[in-house]
Amino acid sequence: MSKAYVVIHVATTCDEHGVYVTKDSAEVIELAWIILNSETLEKINQGQVLVRPVNTPITALCTSLTTLTWDQVCNAGAFRDAVAKVDHVVQEFLISKGIEFTFVVYNSWDLRVQLPREARDKAVILPPYLQHARVFDLRTEYYRWQAYHPESLTYSSSSLPNICAALEVEPVQSSAGPIKHNLPFHLQSLAPATPRRAMEEVITLSRILFSLIKKSQPLDQHPNVLTRPLDARADVRAFLAERSKVLHLSKLPHDTTQSELESWFTHYGGRPIAFWTLRTPDQHKPTGTGFAVFSSHEEAAESLAMNGRAINERAIEVSPSSSRVLDHAQDILTPFPLSKNRPRPGDWTCPACGFSNFQRRTACFRCGYPASSNNSNSHHNNNGSGNPTVNSNHSINNNQSGPRHNGGVVPFRAGDWRCGNEGCSYHNFAKNICCLKCGASRGIAAV
Template sequence: MSTSQNVHCPGIDYLVVIDFEATCDESETAHALQVTKETAEIIEFAWVIVDTNTLEVVDQHTQYVKPVNTPLTTFCTTLTNITWDKLEQAGTLENAITNLDNYIKSRIISQNKTFCFCTHGAWDLRIQMPREARDKHIELPSYLAHCRMFDLKQEFQRWQVHHPDVILKSHSLNEMCAAFDLQVVGPTHTGLGDSLTMVNIVRYFCSFGHPDVFVNPIDTNADLNQFKKEQSKVIHLAGLPYDVTQPELEAWFSGQGVRPTVLWMIRTPDHQKPSGSGFGIFATHEDAMACLDMNGRTLGDRAIEVSPSSERVIEAAGTILASFPVTKNRLRPGDWVCVSCQFHNFASRRTCFKCNSNNPNPSLIPQTPPNFTLGDWMCPNPQCNFHNYASRTQCLRCGTYKPQGLYGPPQTSNIPFRPGDWICPNPACVFQNFASRTHCMRCGTSNHLGYDAYGNPTEQGYGVVVHGPSPPAQTPFRPGDWYCPSCNSHNFASRFQCIRCGISKPPQISGNAPSATNMKPGDWLCRNEICGYHNFAKRTHCAKCGMPSNSASSAGGENGY
C-alpha cells in the first residue's frame, strides 16, 4: 500500500466524499408519517473522489435508487427535488453499492493506493447504510461495513479549537459556507451538490495546516476489533432523545432481549443542555455484542447510533457522567415541546432552547411571570425574554436596553419574526432587523446581541451599543480588559467573572488566547467558549471548568472509543 505523507490526510491517497438522500416525511402527528427514520430508504447515492495531494476532484458519480418499502412523499420531493420519474427506472441499493465497490477496487485498491471516506455527520455511513443493508440482507464490503472516515462536523470542532472566535449557530453545510465565504454547489439536499460543497469545506480546513485537522480519521473497524479483544461489556449511544428516561431505554433494549446493568448519561460541561449521548453496561460481552445490531433503530423519532466502547472510556468520562432521569420533566402550564427536536421548553421561551425553532403557539407565551411587580420589564430580545427588575436599564442576561412599552417583537409588523432577528435596542427606534444585519437599518445602532448572523462578534462587542451611557474610564483600559455587559464595570483581563456582579466574561472576550510566549509545547486552551483557560500539557481536563482537552474528547468521540 502507498504510504505517501501529506500535510493533511497523512498516509491517505484519496478521500471518498459521500452523501445520500433518503425517503422522508413530515407530520405533526407520528401516526400520520408514511416514512420514519427507521424505514427511510436511500434514493440518491453520490460520491466524489478527491486526490489528497492536490485536493482536486478526480472523479464523481451519482445515481438514483428506487425505494422498495416506502413512498416518495410530497415533502421529500420538495426537500430534494427528486421526482418519481427519476426513480421509476432506477436500480437498487445493491446496484449502487456494487458500482462504488467496483470503482474502489479497480481504481484505488488495485493501484496500491489508500482511501478514507468523508461524510457530513454520522448518519450516512454509520447509521443509515448499515441499518438499511441489514434490513435488506445486503452484504457490505468490509470497508463499508466498518468504515474508516472523517466526520466533517468533528473536524470543524477540531478546527474551532484553533479559531475560538468562530461560532456557528449550527453545523449545516450552508452555515459553514456562509461563515467561511465558500460556494454552495447546486441546491441543498442533492447528493452530488452536497458532496462537492463538502469538498470546498475540506479544502478550507486543510488550507490552515493545523496538525490535528483531517489527520486522524475515525476507524470503526479498529474500534470493533478492540471491543472484541477486550471482551468489553460497554456500548456507546448517540442521538438519544434529550428527555429520554431510564425506563424508556430499558424497554428499548428489551426488544433485543437484553437488559443493561447500568446506564450512564453524558452531561455537557455547563450542565445546562443535554448531550443526547451515553453508555450502556451489560452483564456479558455477548449481550453488548447483540446490542450492536440495534444500530440505526429508532427510539421515539430519533435514529440511535449504537457503537462499541470500553470500560476505559467510562473511567475517563467519570466526571461528566450522570444517571438518566427516572421520569420525564412534568410539563407545567404553558410549557411546550419543540416539534423539530422534541426538547422541553419553558412557557416563557419564544424559540426552542436547543434548535431555535419557533414556538408553535406564541400566543400562549405569558407576558409576565408570577413574581412580576410594578415597573419590572421583560427583555424584548425574543431569544432572551428575561425578567428584569424595574431598577435595571439594561437586561441582566443579554444587555438589551430597557424598552419603552415594548415587550416583544412589534405586534403591528406584517413581517414574521424569525430566529436570529432582533429589535433595535435604541428606545427611540425599536426597529425590527433581520438576523443578517449587524447594525439597525433605521438608526445604525449595533446589534444588541453582539453577534452577526453567523455568530461572529460585531464591531461593538457583546452587549455594547452605539447609544447610551459610556463605560467608565477611571482606570486605564489595557489590552484584554473588558466591560461587564450587565453592570458596565471595568474588569481586568485576568478576571473570568465581573468583580461587581459576578456575570461571566462574554464568550468572544474570554476566547482571546494568551500570548504565545506563555504557551509551552503541548499546552492547550479550553474549548469552552465562556472559559478559554490556559491549561498545562499534562492536564486532560480544564483546571477551571472541567471540560476535557481536545485529545481527551476525541478519544471518546461519537463512536465511543
C-alpha cells in the same frame, strides 16, 4: 495518512412527522461521490447512482430537498445494486492499487448508521469499508478549525450555508428554484432556496474540503484538523480484542429515561445490566449520549445490531465502547432519570448504592448510608419515587464484607456479585463494573 479522499453524499426518503417515513425506515434514493488524491486534490473518479425505494414513498418534503420525484427513481436499481456499483468503483480505483482512503461527508450519520441499518434490513452484505467506515465529518472538522479562528464563531457548524460562508466557499447553485407547490403550508419554510441533487451536494462538500485544507496551513498550528477521522474499524477491533461489555449510545432524546431504555433493549432482545449518561452543569440539559453495560461480551456484541433503531421516534447510534472509557469518565457519570418528571427539592441519590431517596429519609432506604454525609453531593436524578437507579462508582473504603441496610446485610439480588480479589470479598450491586471497595474488575468476580 490516507492517500485518497472519497467525498460522498447520501440522499434518503424523509417525512417531517414520521407518518410515511419513520426515523428508522428511511431509504437511500441517491448516492454520489468524488474520489480525490489527498496530496494533490486532483480528481480520480466521480459518479452517482439512483436507487428505487421499496418501503417508503418520496414525499413532497423529500422532493423539495432533492428535486427527485417517484418518476425519476421508479426504474432505478435496488439498494443492493447501488452498493455493488460503489464497491466496483472503490475496488477499481483504490483497493486494487493498494491506496488507503478515508470517506468525507457532511454528516457521518449517513455512513455510520443509515447504510449499515438499511443493509441489515434488506439482507445486503456491505463491504468492510462501508460496514465500519473511516470517515471525516466535515461539521466536526470545521468545529475543530474554529478553535483556531475565533473570528468565525458567528458561523456555527449547524448548517451548510454557515460553513460555506465562514470558509468563503461558493455552494453549487441548482437550476431548480424552491419547490413548495405540494408542501403543506407549515412545511414550506423547510424548503431550501436551491434544492440540490447528490452530485451538486458532493461538489459543494469538495469545495469545503479544499478550503478547510487551505485555511488549515501551517499544519502545526492546526494539529486537530483533518487528522483524526472517526474510525469504526478501529473501534470494532478494540471492542473485540478487549471483549468489551460496554456500548455507547448517541443521538438519544434529551428526556430519555432508564425505563425507556430498558424497554427498548428488551424489545430487541437485549438485556443490559446498567445504563449511564454524562452529568452536565445543568442537570436538565443532558448530552443525548450514554452507555449500556452488559453482563457478557456476547450480549453486547449482539446488541450492536440495534444501531439505527428508533426510540421515541429518534434513531439512535449504537457503537462499541470500552470499560476504560467509563473509568476515565467515572467522575461525571450519572444515572438516567427514572421518569420525565423533575425531582422535588431535597430528594437525594445515595452515593454508596445509587438508590434514590425522598428528602425525609435520614439514611438510604436500601443500604443505610447516612443522608447527612451526602446531601451536599446529591444529584437529584430521580422522580421522588424511592426507586433504585444506576449511579457512578463512588469508592467506599470500610471493613464490611458488603453493603448494609439498617444494620443488616443486604441480600443478593439478580446480577449482584462478590469481589474475587484476595482479602476483599465485597458484595457489589449488579450495576457496578468495578468493586466499590478495592476497585478490582468485575471480571474476577467470585460469584
